[in-house]
Amino acid sequence: xxxxxxxxxxVTGGSRGIGAAIARRYGAEGARVAVVxxxxxxxxxxVVADIKAAGSEATAIRCDVAQTAACNAMADAVxxxxxxxxxxxxxxxxxxxxxxxxxxxxxxDNQMNTNVKGAYFAAQALLPQMMARGGGKIINIGSIAGxxxxxxxxxxxxxxxxxxxxxxxxxxDLRPHNIQVNSLSPGCVESDMNAGYRAELQEFMDALQGxxxxxxxxxxxxxxxxxxxYLASSDSDTVTGxxxxxxxxxxxx
Ligand code: NDP
Numbered sequence: 001x002x003x004x005x006x007x008x009x010x011v012t013g014g015s016r017g018i019g020a021a022i023a024r025r026y027g028a029e030g031a032r033v034a035v036v037x038x039x040x041x042x043x044x045x046x047v048v049a050d051i052k053a054a055g056s057e058a059t060a061i062r063c064d065v066a067q068t069a070a071c072n073a074m075a076d077a078v079x080x081x082x083x084x085x086x087x088x089x090x091x092x093x094x095x096x097x098x099x100x101x102x103x104x105x106x107x108x109d110n111q112m113n114t115n116v117k118g119a120y121f122a123a124q125a126l127l128p129q130m131m132a133r134g135g136g137k138i139i140n141i142g143s144i145a146g147x148x149x150x151x152x153x154x155x156x157x158x159x160x161x162x163x164x165x166x167x168x169x170x171x172x173d174l175r176p177h178n179i180q181v182n183s184l185s186p187g188c189v190e191s192d193m194n195a196g197y198r199a200e201l202q203e204f205m206d207a208l209q210g211x212x213x214x215x216x217x218x219x220x221x222x223x224x225x226x227x228x229x230y231l232a233s234s235d236s237d238t239v240t241g242x243x244x245x246x247x248x249x250x251x252x253x
Contacts, residue, residue, distance in 0.1 A: 017191035018091055036061050123138050187250045
């Protein structure tokens with residue numbers, strides 16, 4: 001018996017990294033999963049195939065979450081495929097290293113529109129389905145970058161700080177509809193997102209490591225999956241507006 005049997009879950013950015021790990025784990029817990037991606041159709045298809053091979057249902061849906069009309073079309077596609085959604089993981093995100101004085105308007109807009117606006121409007125698009133089903137779960141993927149400054153990352157940090165407060169406010173608004181809204185904030189997770197940045201961020205990582213003292217700061221995407229299941233399951237029905245740090249203890253400093 002899976003913890004998400006009979007549930008329909010939508011995972012944005014489900015094609016790669018943290019989203020793919022969550023999508024696979026949701027499938028293993030019995031959910032039917034919509035794997036939402038922007039461009040990596042082959043990767044999304046692979047995640048769908050893995051979920052099906054493990055015995056659940058899944059479908060890939062192309063949607064650029066930065067486009068509100070695309071979020072609405074995505075919700076329609078989820079309705080057509082599965083009859084409605086119970087769980088939304090707002091995981092789609094981008095991270096660009098940006099220095100003050102050199103940041104373009106596009107770099108600001110792309111990060112804000114994907115990480116913040118996309119999360120808001122993906123939720124808005126799926127709300128009618130959750131309300132019709134008597135409740136739901138929205139899990140916004142935040143970041144350690146919503147807790148602490150990171151060099152060359154002011155715009156990205158702004159997006160993740162916004163996620164934290166948007167989560168709290170939505171939690172209040174959606175309480176009457178039995179929809180719990182929480183954020184899951186990873187620390188440092190090896191993924192495509194930071195593969196090109198690890199050398200540039202090494203000095204920062206070394207400083208953190210020095211403070212932290214023990215252990216490897218880097219986690220893998222699957223390290224996020226268990227908490228994502230908890231926040232999607234009835235075990236968290238009395239948890240809303242929370243920000244759960246899954247960061248190997250970094251934010252404890
Ligand atoms: P990846 O770069 O590995 O994957 C990003 C995913 O987001 C891909 O599936 C990509 O789709 C999708 N995506 C990007 N832009 C859009 C868009 N406009 N519309 C729809 N989908 C989009 O990232 P991670 O797995 O590392 O990160 C996932 C989330 O976790 C992000 O919100 C990130 O900010 C957050 N996070 C990551 C940390 C880390 O250390 N990796 C730490 C803290 C938070 P496609 O494959 O089609 O391009």
